[in-house]
Amino acid sequence: MIRVVLVDDQHLVRAGLRILCDSAPDVETVAEAANGHEAVRAVEEHRPDVVLMDLRMPGMDGVTATARILERHRHTRVVVVTTFDDDENLYGALSVGAFGFLLKDSAPEDLLAAVRRAAAGEPPFSPAVLRRVVGRATERHRPAPAGEDVLPPLTPRERDVLVLLSHGLSNADIAERLHLGVTTVKTHVGSLLTKTGLDNRVRLALLAHSAGIDAD
The missing domain is CATH 1.10.10.10 (Winged helix-like DNA-binding domain superfamily/Winged helix DNA-binding domain)
Structure with missing residues (x-):
């Protein structure tokens, strides 16, 4: 069973993710968190295999929470669930060790597949996110x-x-x-x-x- 913690400041988003995860026979939602502080505590208490992490949250944001989590639980797979307007935060999450990136409008089956890949040690990335990150790097560092x-x-x-x-x-x-x-x-x-x-x-x-x- 893949143990998952859901982190998002929007209750409706967390509810949807929980319904999706709990519909799978091999995935179990062990905790939810509405901000980074709660996420760090939830991981400490439940030791999940995968964390689905929002980036923009009040209090402690997702980048900081990811860094705190991985300081103590480096084998936990933190998968960022993001939107296209989060470029700066994507780089921050990457720099602190986020394991994968998904778009919030990913198909349900793609999200479940990403959870399974992360648990198996294969970093999941939405191709569109990867193209966006590399494209941004190209714009910034085009010379030489x-x-x-x-x-x-x-x-x-x-x-x-x-x-x-x-x-x-x-x-x-x-x-x-x-x-x-x-x-x-x-x-x-x-x-x-x-x-x-x-x-x-x-x-x-x-x-x-x-x-x-x-x-x-």
């Missing part, structure tokens, strides 16, 4: 890419996967584009994370941008 020397040695297939990942494609989309199995793509992504020492797909996408290969 660092070049491919910032990359560790990669196989040709790993490079192909990295390029498509930087465009916001999911593992399934990459598999279809490269005529590979999804499991094979997951293996390549895992190898990329290991070789680069990074911990999620957004950081890989930003690395591809720094190396100047994201436009390939």
